[in-house]
Amino acid sequence: MNVYAIAYKNLLRKKIRTALTAGGIMLSAWVLATLLGFNRGYQQGLNRDIDNMGFQVLLTAKGCPYEAATLMLKGGTGLRYMPESVVKTVFKNPEVEKVTPMLMHGVFDPNKGENGAVAAYLGVDSESFPPMKPYLEFKQGGWFKSNTALEAVLGYEAAELETREAGDKLLIPGLDQELTVVGVLKRSGTQDDGTIFLPISTVQNLFNRKGMLTGLGIKVKKEADISALENRLYDLPDVQVVSMAQVKTTIMNLVNSARVIVLGIAGIALIIAMAGVINTILMSVMERYSEIGILKSMGAMPLDVFRMIWMETAILCGLGGAAGIGLAFVTARVSEAAVRYFLPYAPNGALVALDGEITGFAFLLILAGGLLSGVYPAWRAARVRPLDAIRVEGDQV
Amino acid sequence: MDVPYTLYDIYKDKEIVGYIHGVNQKGEYGGIQVFLALDKAGTVKAFYIQKLTSRAAKDLRSKEFGAQFKGLALKDFSPYDPAAAKGAPAKLKAPSKAGKDFQAVLRAVKKNLILLDEFVFSKKEK
Numbered sequence: 082m083n084v085y086a087i088a089y090k091n092l093l094r095k096k097i098r099t100a101l102t103a104g105g106i107m108l109s110a111w112v113l114a115t116l117l118g119f120n121r122g123y124q125q126g127l128n129r130d131i132d133n134m135g136f137q138v139l140l141t142a143k144g145c146p147y148e149a150a151t152l153m154l155k156g157g158t159g160l161r162y163m164p165e166s167v168v169k170t171v172f173k174n175p176e177v178e179k180v181t182p183m184l185m186h187g188v189f190d191p192n193k194g195e196n197g198a199v200a201a202y203l204g205v206d207s208e209s210f211p212p213m214k215p216y217l218e219f220k221q222g223g224w225f226k227s228n229t230a231l232e233a234v235l236g237y238e239a240a241e242l243e244t245r246e247a248g249d250k251l252l253i254p255g256l257d258q259e260l261t262v263v264g265v266l267k268r269s270g271t272q273d274d275g276t277i278f279l280p281i282s283t284v285q286n287l288f289n290r291k292g293m294l295t296g297l298g299i300k301v302k303k304e305a306d307i308s309a310l311e312n313r314l315y316d317l318p319d320v321q322v323v324s325m326a327q328v329k330t331t332i333m334n335l336v337n338s339a340r341v342i343v344l345g346i347a348g349i350a351l352i353i354a355m356a357g358v359i360n361t362i363l364m365s366v367m368e369r370y371s372e373i374g375i376l377k378s379m380g381a382m383p384l385d386v387f388r389m390i391w392m393e394t395a396i397l398c399g400l401g402g403a404a405g406i407g408l409a410f411v412t413a414r415v416s417e418a419a420v421r422y423f424l425p426y427a428p429n430g431a432l433v434a435l436d437g438e439i440t441g442f443a444f445l446l447i448l449a450g451g452l453l454s455g456v457y458p459a460w461r462a463a464r465v466r467p468l469d470a471i472r473v474e475g476d477q478v
Numbered sequence: 479m480d481v482p483y484t485l486y487d488i489y490k491d492k493e494i495v496g497y498i499h500g501v502n503q504k505g506e507y508g509g510i511q512v513f514l515a516l517d518k519a520g521t522v523k524a525f526y527i528q529k530l531t532s533r534a535a536k537d538l539r540s541k542e543f544g545a546q547f548k549g550l551a552l553k554d555f556s557p558y559d560p561a562a563a564k565g566a567p568a569k570l571k572a573p574s575k576a577g578k579d580f581q582a583v584l585r586a587v588k589k590n591l592i593l594l595d596e597f598v599f600s601k602k603e604k
Contacts (some may be wrong), residue, residue: 192535194528243531244504252507252531259507 088392089295091365093431102361103401110405117418118409118435120340122417127332127427130271131325137321138313139472140167162293163320171297172190174313176305179426181209183296184281186288187405190254200254202233202277204284213300217273220248222264228282234264236274238380251277258287270429309338325364330474351447354401355454362458364392374470383463389461393453398451405447406440409433483593488515495525495577497593503576506578507531512586520599521551527583529555537573538583546570552591572583 092099142161168182184204191197207225211217220240225232233251235243242263245251251260260279268274285291301307307326314322366373373386409416413433420432488496500513508531515524525547527539537543550567557565561582570579 190531192527192530192532192539242509244509245500250507254531254535293511368506 083439084389085392085396088389091369091389092393095365098361098364099397103404104186105357106398106401106451107405108409109347110447111408111412111442112350112405113446114409114435114440115413115433116343116405117439118338118349118413118444119416119420119432120336121436121439122430122432122434123331123336123428125434126430127329129377129426129430131329135215136179138299138300138301138314139324139325140171140208140298140309140317140320141323142296143319143321161288162295164293165292167294167304167317167320170317171299171314174310176301176307177299178302178305179209179213179300181206181213181298181300182294183210183282184290184293185295185297186284186286186290188254188256188288188299192254193256200277202279202284203255204279204281206281207303210278213298214273216271216314217269218267220265220267223260225263225280227344228280229286230263230280231258231260231283232263232280233260234266234278235262235268236276236278237268240265240275248314254285255406256287264443274428288404351450354447355450356389356396358394358451358454359457361397362455363461365393366458366462367392369462370438370465371470373465374467377465378471386465387459387463390462391455394451394455394459398455402444402447402451405442406447409440409443410435483590485597492496494518497594497598499590499597500528501590503582503589505530505532505582507533508559509578510582510586512583512590514587514594516594519551520595522547522550522587522591524548525587532576532577532579534573534576535553535580538576538579540573543573547587550587551562552588552595554585555588555591558584558588560588 086249108169162184165182168180171177171180180419182205186204187201189197190200193200207228211224220237222234224234225447235245240246243251245262245265247262249262251262252258253260260283266273279287284294299310301310306325311322311324314320376386377383413431413435417432421427448474482502484498484500485497487494488498491549496513496515496517498513500511501513503510506528506536510530511528513526513528514522515526517523527544530538533539535541546569550569558567560581561566563584566584570584575581
């Protein structure tokens with residue numbers, strides 16, 4: 082029988098104690114893998130949401146840039162208006178590849194729910210907007226024929242809610258104005274799913290906002306210096322520049338601050354699990370004091386005893402760690418639902434992204450922590466003197 | 479629709495005394511959400527339109543319009559043909575300008591009653 086088999090059999094001698102210790106390690110591994118997966122998933126989701134906007138820089142009227150960006154990301158209304166002439170000014174910059182003007186307008190609809198709600202319409206340019214959003218595909222129909230057409234394109238969820246299909250009519254509350262639905266988009270998993278798109282000039286005309294915009298999306302050329310462009314845009318009067326890279330960095334900084342706290346909690350869980358491992362293995366060594374003495378009197382070297390005890394720790398941590406990572410995979414969607422409950426404005430897509438790198442790292446960290454915890458009990462066992470151990474056995478008899 | 483209907487039990491202490499059932503219906507200008515409160519015999523006790531986009535929205539959501547449905551049951555809608563928009567209970571009067579949306583509301587009510595009969599009442603009979 083080799084040292085691995087002996088270590089395994091020793092663990093089975095106290096099944097409940099072994100199971101409880103492995104359970105503690107499993108929970109630590111689960112928390113660690115889930116948190117690391119959440120960090121990656123959130124970052125990927127944020128990148129995807131921002132990339133799906135189709136532009137790297139957003140120009141809005143003066144106001145709080147983060148509020149404006151958040152509202153735009155979630156398809157809300159802009160804060161103020163800026164003149165349409167800004168399009169030409171921005172286009173003069175050599176870094177700019179494309180621009181797309183947008184005008185968001187909300188109308189209070191008293192017939193939605195008990196107290197009414199705002200119905201929001203996003204006016205977009207029929208020529209420049211679609212190329213900026215190449216990922217948008219149509220379930221039915223297509224984009225508007227012109228920027229003045231009384232037509233609408235509905236995101237997937239907006240169409241579901243309003244039970245609209247291409248050819249159906251929409252009525253703008255309060256204006257008594259009919260529009261024809263000319264397209265329904267496929268589900269994209271972005272904020273566009275809940276958006277009602279209208280031609281920009283139609284929105285300007287209907288809501289008396291001629292020559293006004295709430296946002297200007299700017300797509301920058303591939304090799305262009307975005308910072309240089311941003312610095313020049315900052316000089317424009319009464320507009321503010323929302324760099325999606327900055328928004329991403331700011332949100333990630335906030336997420337990272339929260340992550341440090343949560344990882345601290347995971348670290349405490351890991352330390353508690355390690356203390357449990359030390360306790361379990363040390364108790365096991367104490368209980369087998371005389372047995373270890375007999376092993377040594379039969380010729381086992383201190384290194385053999387050390388390896389045997391250390392192997393018990395390795396098996397315990399290996400099994401607990403693997404079970405914890407398995408649990409993280411199984412409960413990933415539940416964890417994601419819980420995160421979404423507390424963070425309703427979290428990015429779209431999978432929030433807990435587990436992969437080989439993350440789970441491998443979590444497993445190795447748990448294993449390393451466990452092996453470190455096993456050093457002291459293994460060292461104590463290796464130092465047992467055979468005569469003392471046999472004498473203790475004799476005294477007990 | 480991802481969630482085409484909602485159904486709630488109404489309790490008095492621990493006893494079920496009725497049901498609230500809401501369905502979606504395609505209207506002329508948007509989705510209509512029609513809720514009915516029914517007693518255990520399947521008779522309408524209250525009518526409520528939660529969401530509606532219509533030129534006659536105010537009238538269709540008024541208490542007076544909703545009160546017309548009180549006391550009606552599935553049998554009263556049996557003769558009603560939603561496709562032909564004929565055979566509606568005589569006591570139901572359409573508000574002016576309601577047009578197709580009035581018919582959509584009637585269709586929603588009939589659908590509501592049929593589904594509730596399928597979900598609740600016919601199961602009880604079995």
